[in-house]
Amino acid sequence: MILRFYRRTGGAGSAPSLPPSFSSRVWSPGRDGAPPSGSRRLGNWVWWAFERLALFSRPGFLELTLWREDRLAHRLIVTPRWFRFPFMGAADLQVGDVWTRPELRGQGLATLALATVQALTDPDDRLWYVVEDDNAASIRLAEAAGYRLVGAGRRTRPLGLAAFGRFVLAPLETVIAGRG
Numbered sequence: 001m002i003l004r005f006y007r008r009t010g011g012a013g014s015a016p017s018l019p020p021s022f023s024s025r026v027w028s029p030g031r032d033g034a035p036p037s038g039s040r041r042l043g044n045w046v047w048w049a050f051e052r053l054a055l056f057s058r059p060g061f062l063e064l065t066l067w068r069e070d071r072l073a074h075r076l077i078v079t080p081r082w083f084r085f086p087f088m089g090a091a092d093l094q095v096g097d098v099w100t101r102p103e104l105r106g107q108g109l110a111t112l113a114l115a116t117v118q119a120l121t122d123p124d125d126r127l128w129y130v131v132e133d134d135n136a137a138s139i140r141l142a143e144a145a146g147y148r149l150v151g152a153g154r155r156t157r158p159l160g161l162a163a164f165g166r167f168v169l170a171p172l173e174t175v176i177a178g179r180g
């Protein structure tokens with residue numbers, strides 16, 4: 001599967017307001033410790049351990065969740081560089097695991113979440129967004145949020161094991177030349 005690699009700078013603006021009956025929560029293991037109720041999924045315990053063991057290139061991991069009453073409506077995470085993403089700089093961040101509850105899609109929640117994250121970052125930060133080439137909704141989301149395509153690539157599978165794979169980026173000029 002071909003992947004698209006998007007990037008933009010951080011900072012800009014204040015967090016947008018939420019629609020009525022929605023609330024948001026930012027969980028940052030470096031600041032808040034173990035995952036709170038509602039965020040105790042296995043993956044978050046892994047991220048918590050990553051932060052504790054200093055396996056990220058910098059502090060800054062966070063999970064943003066949007067809630068409608070008590071139901072999770074949207075979730076995304078922001079990760080610093082770790083071994084699967086060698087194309088990132090040590091100070092870079094990546095937005096990932098972006099997910100909106102199916103019945104709430106197309107209502108601007110992911111756009112709102114990206115803008116919220118944007119307001120939490122610094123102008124010096126570089127933010128990445130990696131998406132599969134056939135994910136039209138996610139591509140539109142990234143492009144509408146100001147991310148620019150910088151290259152394409154793939155995920156490696158050493159010895160056939162996806163779990164140990166890395167995300168390999170080829171610069172846009174190389175991709176275009178290869179197609180030409």
Ligand SMILES: CC(C)(COP(=O)(O)OP(=O)(O)OC[C@H]1O[C@@H](n2cnc3c(N)ncnc32)[C@H](O)[C@@H]1OP(=O)(O)O)[C@@H](O)C(=O)NCCC(=O)NCCS
Binds near residue numbers: 100110131140
């Ligand atoms: C991708 C996803 C997070 C988008 O969430 P969402 O809350 O529906 O997004 P928004 O409503 O904020 O829409 C963002 C943009 O995408 C567009 N969009 C939404 N669904 C779309 C679709 N199926 N096809 C094309 N564009 C779409 C919207 O029109 C909007 O663009 P606009 O600002 O120009 O109008 C959601 O579809 C999802 O959870 N998908 C499954 C998980 C996934 O693929 N995550 C991304 C992994 S990289």
